[in-house]
Amino acid sequence: MTALETVIGLEVHVELGTKTKIFCSCAVEFGAPPNSHVCPVCLGSPGALPVLNEQALALGIRAALALNCSVPAQSKFDRKNYFYPDSPKAYQISQYDEPIGQHGFIEIAVGGEKKRIGITRVHLEEDAGKLNHSPYGDVSFVDLNRVGIPLIEIVSEPDIRSAEEARLYLEEIRSIMQYCLVSECRMEEGSLRCDANISLRPVGQREFGTKTEIKNMNSFRNVQRGLEYEQERQTGILARGENIAQQTLRWDEATGTTLVMRSKEDAHDYRYFPDPDLPRIVLSAAYIDARRDEIPELPAQMRERFEREYGLPAYDAGVLTASRGLAEYFDQTAQRVRDPKSASNWIMGELLAYLKAAMLEIDEIHVTPFALADLIRLIEDGTISAKIAKTLLKDMLDSGKDAKTLIAEQGLIQISDEGELRAIALRVLAANPKTVDDYRAGKEKALGSLVGQMMKETRGKANPQIVNRVILELIAGGE
Template sequence: MNYETVIGLEVHAELKTNTKIYCGCINEFGGEPNTHTCPICSGMPGTLPVLNKRVVDFAIKAGLAMNCSITQYSKQDRKNYFYPDLPKAYQISQFDLPLCQNGYVDIVVNGETKRIGITRIHIEEDAGKLVHDDYANCSIADYNRCGVPLIEIVSEPDLRSPEEAHVFLETLKTILEYTEVSDCKMQEGSLRCDVNLSLRPEGQKEFGTRCEMKNINSFRAAVRSMEYEQKRQTEVLSNGGIINQETRRWDDVKGESIVMRTKEDAQDYRYFPEPDLLPMIISDEWIEEIRSTIPELPEQRKSRYISEFGLPEYDAFLLTSSKKTADYFDETVSLGASPKAVSNWMMGDIAKFINDKELEAGDIPFAPAQLKALIDLIEKGTISNSAAKKVLAEMFAQPEEPEKIVERLGLSQVSDEGALMAMVQEVLAQNPQSIVDYKAGKDRALGFLMGQIMRVSKGKANPQVINQMLKEALDKA
């Protein structure tokens, strides 16, 4: 039997606020353990939380960018559980009145647009970090991350393959970056996700029993865990077995997931309205004020690149898939560089350097003005395309103006006609047979002679100029 895969995701994004959600401690990754804490975020008895307004602003902004309706009467709730990374023994979250509901995000998979429903987006606080000490059989708790603001984005079970889920995650990440509510640094854990996956026989309407996967630390791990779970459930069902609803822990090193808890011992969170915090009333004016701060989103920007600059769809997609990259592109173009040339450099050699050096997309070590200067040098004929590649490599190595690099490495093209003519004559004198071949209609001879002249000039001859000169000289010979 063939099975259809059904996936829903829960994505947690840390918000880029200055301070934590309920106290004025700095919201900053890292820091010595327990140096970003106070009695509120470390859960001392008798303290009271006060909600950071920007957290509400950011959640609404993300919600609007994902086409949600904003809950105008919203509240926070207590989710109770014991775990040493949560000093209060409860997490303040939202239960039945999340700030944003019923939205959607359009994703493009294999050239086709698909709409994925967003069930809800709510605000909550992050927990601390535990460092396990195997030797002493204890853990050391660091509460710096306690109270860092999060939004949890819950998708509808609209995704039908790990690939679709991957594109959805990338699309969410781009929207969060563009709206500047999260910096989405995967390696710092500021974007994390839980996966719900089930299978159902093809054509069946009802969903099958789902399993939830936790401890997924990268998009790659998310995709691997989904592929693993797809395979596991297919095997169980094909052998006549049944899927038990359970929570599984993904082990990325072993590439497998193991049962963490079954339905029988599912957590009983006993949510109740948070008595220490007041409800929120979100006015129409407030919503409109936030709506006006939403920048051009990736989809719109992509369309603009296609219509305004005539870029191919694929190029426009790649350039806009990271805000930093798109901003860099726009800035270089606004300085007067040709959009096509900028796009070619950014998607070609620059992208390659970024990959090789494992930098984040758009982390280009030189300014847009310097990229423009490099493109100008090619267009003016000062350097050849291949010399420009060498200059670019230098620009990645250390900050230096492209003109200075050209000078330092002696990469200027020779366009001086007298000097070039001497080289042409020299090469022709050394290769009489090639002249005969050329006259006999062998085009290869022209390429050979061009190559010889480039060699004599140490690659610095302007190819357009010598091509012309060589043809003229051959006609006369």
């Protein structure tokens, strides 16, 4: 059988971080009691007129520019007509043929190589309501708080070639949106959602195969799992010489399979037409430039700068730019220490482990970048050992006290006094004659055991370099 190539395109919905809905003044609040944030406009009462929320427009354009899209001077809103209980108006206000952004791209790193994924378009639209299906019977409840929350839909070109690339692309989109303060992109709260279409074709063939669309992949892991599953399912169908049916599928996390939702509808089924209640969007060049100026240093630029400016490995730069908060934390710390790589090690090691265990974000902890830099400098100038610093950092995270205070409280200053260490070493050597003999007989490991004894005697406070030297000198001198 000929080798098959996987072709994936993603449609990503991002909730814009506005205070109010896109066409009315209802508040946007996750987790509010059902149907508590609704009004005649978002409920679609006859005669109620929508008015565009300027903040939603500004965030949408900022997002489009951050995704390297061109933003045309004019665009418009259209009605996408469909009948379903999650939409009381029986249409969704969206953008059909004149989106606010088009022809963009982002870059992802695949196996150490940069890969560009094209972005077809970015458009503004309103969200629909949420149906909650009762577990007790044939009943569903509708919560219309979400109706009218501003969204952008980001449509990729079919440039993605694997489930892993899809996950990387989605993670990069999330980073960019978070860096730009467009959205918090919490997948678990639905403020970042992803639908994917996937098809297979023989390698070398230009035409696309029949695609299926997968919905309801509500975590990064599920996006990858869902696409891997669907890729295998389609491969199996084609291997049996059967045809793929064009369908919309639902990812079922519990069973790890996709289920058929419905046969796919085409754009003409929605009877798009321009919304007569909303004026065209007309943007001045100055307005677009102002949105461009709001874009901060983006994750890709930051990764590059961390490698260039601080000499970090690409891996470190990738981990540290996963969120803007973490990247800024590292940036601030690295500027204040001699060796930026040590700042990276402390943050990627101890700090990230702590955040994960405590389920906290970097801006929720007691230790500021300044305090961490102080701690690292104390190691760099030999005041404390790295081992003690580890314990100290835990204490700092728990108590909020700085390193110097804790060192004074606990008497932890490193012993670098050679005379004092020599005296302790003499005692250790005298108490361990067999280990000394082992070392003399060529067992290198015996030295480690003696150093370990010294550390025990000094409760970890001995300067390890000096301890090593003193022990070697004493053993050599004893011959």
